[in-house]
Amino acid sequence: MSDALTAETVTLPGADGDLIEAYLARPAGTTRRGGVVVIHHMPGWDRGMKEITRRFAELGYDAICPNLYVREAPGAAPDDAAATARASGGVPDARLVGDVAGAAAHLRALPTSNGRVGVIGYCSGGRQTVLAACHLDVDAAVDCYGAFVTGTPPEGFPLQVGNLVDQLPELRTPLLGLFGNEDRYPSPDDVDELERLLTAHGKTFEFHRYDDAGHAFFSNDRPSYRVHAANDGWERVAAFFTTHLGTPRTTDPAGS
Secondary structure, three states: OOOOEEEEEEEEEOHHHOEEEEEEEEEOOOOOEEEEEEEOOOOOOOHHHHHHHHHHHHHOOEEEEEOOOOOOOOOOOHHHHHHHHHHOOOOOHHHHHHHHHHHHHHHHOOOOEEEEEEEEEEOHHHHHHHHHHHHOOOOEEEEEOOOOOOOOOOOOOOOOOOOOHHHHHHOOOOEEEEEEOOOOOOOHHHHHHHHHHHHHOOOOEEEEEEOOOOOOOOOOOOOOOOHHHHHHHHHHHHHHHHHHHOOOOOOOOOOO
């Protein structure tokens, strides 16, 4: 077992064949393993999201985080890119699906791939994870407090998004949901509605909700961070991906 890993920025074809950048982190070794597409939060392709991508590599997966804002703000700092993307209404749903499809294809083309790919997203990326899982053949999906999978955006909300209620019957993969009971978007009522709809559609899912936790409780560089929720959430994610992507194992570079 080796805890060594590599991380780099790569270029890959996204929606409509556009070349986009993505952050790729991989454990050392040659053993076949699953892959994880990390969909970044609304603040963008920032240090925190890259740290999370490396953490999945440390857990034994090939992991990749595409920069969803690269078209609106190529080369911009994350905060500036996020502001530019918000001003233009956010990432169109069809483009998001194409970019995630490109990232998943990149993972499956790696020589270490076992063919299985999971998707996880945070904040706006949580909603986008569910969206992608309704349209792409992925093997597992994790929604971390994604707003507007159900429910309605408030007046003046900067992103041009609607809920995914009409698309939930097409969900193609098991879904893990992690939510804070102090969150407003999604609220506990929104999560209840999602649970009812998934049950009615016969989908496979499991939800976990945390008291004294609101939005962005995984973000350890923000006041919203909650140790108890984040630690338990990481354990849930690791177990879920082990079940659906295979047990992550690596060998050392020499193959011993």
